[in-house]
Amino acid sequence: MPSLIISGAARAALQSLDHDDITFLQNLPKAELHAHLHGSIPLSTLQRIATNYSPSPDIGAGVAATIARLQSNVVLTEISEFFQLFPAIYALIATPAALAEATRDVLHAFLTEQPPPSGFAHHPAPDCSYLELRSTPRKTTHMSREQYLLTVLSEIRAFPGRAALIVSVDRRMSEEDVEECVDLAIKLHQQGEPVVGLDLCGNPLEGNVDTFEKHFDRAREAGLGLTVHIAETKLNGHSIESFILLSWHPDRLGHATYLEEPQRDIFFLGDIPGTQVPQIPPPNGQVPDPIPHHHRTFYALWRKHVLLLSRRYQEAGFHIDSQDDDTGERAPREVVREIQALRDLAGKQYKPCVEICLTSNLLSKTVPRLEEHHIRHYLANNHPVVICTDDILPFRTTLLAEYALLLAKPPHGLGLSRDEVRKIAEMGMNARFMNRKQT
Numbered sequence: 001m002p003s004l005i006i007s008g009a010a011r012a013a014l015q016s017l018d019h020d021d022i023t024f025l026q027n028l029p030k031a032e033l034h035a036h037l038h039g040s041i042p043l044s045t046l047q048r049i050a051t052n053y054s055p056s057p058d059i060g061a062g063v064a065a066t067i068a069r070l071q072s073n074v075v076l077t078e079i080s081e082f083f084q085l086f087p088a089i090y091a092l093i094a095t096p097a098a099l100a101e102a103t104r105d106v107l108h109a110f111l112t113e114q115p116p117p118s119g120f121a122h123h124p125a126p127d128c129s130y131l132e133l134r135s136t137p138r139k140t141t142h143m144s145r146e147q148y149l150l151t152v153l154s155e156i157r158a159f160p161g162r163a164a165l166i167v168s169v170d171r172r173m174s175e176e177d178v179e180e181c182v183d184l185a186i187k188l189h190q191q192g193e194p195v196v197g198l199d200l201c202g203n204p205l206e207g208n209v210d211t212f213e214k215h216f217d218r219a220r221e222a223g224l225g226l227t228v229h230i231a232e233t234k235l236n237g238h239s240i241e242s243f244i245l246l247s248w249h250p251d252r253l254g255h256a257t258y259l260e261e262p263q264r265d266i267f268f269l270g271d272i273p274g275t276q277v278p279q280i281p282p283p284n285g286q287v288p289d290p291i292p293h294h295h296r297t298f299y300a301l302w303r304k305h306v307l308l309l310s311r312r313y314q315e316a317g318f319h320i321d322s323q324d325d326d327t328g329e330r331a332p333r334e335v336v337r338e339i340q341a342l343r344d345l346a347g348k349q350y351k352p353c354v355e356i357c358l359t360s361n362l363l364s365k366t367v368p369r370l371e372e373h374h375i376r377h378y379l380a381n382n383h384p385v386v387i388c389t390d391d392i393l394p395f396r397t398t399l400l401a402e403y404a405l406l407l408a409k410p411p412h413g414l415g416l417s418r419d420e421v422r423k424i425a426e427m428g429m430n431a432r433f434m435n436r437k438q439t
């Protein structure tokens with residue numbers, strides 16, 4: 001049986017709750033929708049697999065060093081260091097047998113009754129009611145990508161209706177690799193396997209997503225839900241990439257930490273009270289000085305963005321005057337209004353559920369303090385969110401402890417009421433890809 005570990009802020013939040021609060025959180029139906037398989041392997045499982053493993057000496061040293069790091073709290077200076085943990089984990093989980101063993105323990109850690117982590121005395125209970133586990137199909141010397149997926153799925157099938165798979169593609173993949181992963185995801189979904197979605201993940205500071213859109217489109221057409229890691233760092237938030245990813249209209253967004261006001265204005269119309277149409281430069285194309293920074297960023301990006309949107313809406317049968325888009329003579333304000341009108345016409349308000357991983361963001365230093373976490377913005381604007389763990393192995397948390405961070409009083413948590421926490425849990429259950437209504 002896997003043993004759970006909690007430390008840091010998540011531990012302090014859970015410790016600050018009384019027995020009643022913990023029982024309340026345990027009894028809430030909760031969906032875990034953002035958990036990466038290799039980041040969620042219980043440490044005890046990894047250690048067991050390492051004991052039965054005989055690697056070449058140079059790989060062995062890397063594996064031993066990573067396990068020692070995971071044992072003694074992973075302290076990161078910046079998010080890019082986080083991704084360096086995975087090569088050693090991958091070296092251990094290279095055969096179908098090891099992958100099956102790891103997947104089984106991840107599923108049990110989330111879905112079956114677990115004794116409380118050391119130092120806690122609450123009743124054993126499953127960490128969540130429903131799990132969408134995500135993983136990047138990896139080709140090794142022992143298995144193809146298809147075998148990889150079939151191995152993971154054969155374990156997931158042991159939890160019918162309670163577990164499903166999201167196939168991840170990594171930002172660093174070539175287009176051919178993405179194509180192969182998406183082909184497999186579609187094929188397995190069509191064969192009735194519990195493959196429910198497609199995810200874009202990987203080190204946010206690497207890779208280029210420009211050529212992936214058509215494959216995400218294919219996946220959507222085949223009935224898969226789409227989620228993308230977006231604006232995970234400041235650099236991603238400021239770039240055209242966030243506009244591109246939003247223009248794919250994913251069903252859910254991973255992290256969305258640094259989406260800027262103009263991006264939210266355009267895509268999530270109505271999220272920012274009183275500023276649905278941002279105050280932006282006048283129609284003559286001059287950028288007046290001084291203007292707020294985010295309007296400047298918006299001005300720099302809007303033309304590219306409008307071209308993208310134009311293409312999508314023209315494909316959907318709507319008309320946008322492309323000459324205006326090319327010359328840039330039309331006021332950005334008008335463009336925003338036009339987009340809003342088109343959105344109204346299409347009868348869709350776009351409110352993709354944001355997958356929130358509190359401890360992950362704090363430990364990978366993309367959010368400095370819980371009080372500054374972007375969940376506050378989304379909650380204040382009635383924008384759907386789901387609470388998730390991301391990678392319980394390095395981040396040493398559980399879904400219960402992430403919910404404790406919502407309910408615990410400051411400074412241990414956000415101090416939300418039980419009613420607010422119940423609503424958040426419901427939003428999460430409603431954002432499941434399994435059984436979702438197709439739009």
Ligand SMILES: CNc1ncnc2c1ncn2[C@@H]1O[C@H](COP(=O)(O)O)[C@@H](O)[C@H]1O
Nearest residue numbers: 036037038039086134135136168201202229
């Ligand atoms: C910190 N937040 C994150 N942001 C982006 N990608 C992440 C991530 N956490 C994990 N992954 C992605 O998931 C892979 C491991 O699981 P799988 O091999 O797919 O099962 C990592 O290599 C990384 O690409």
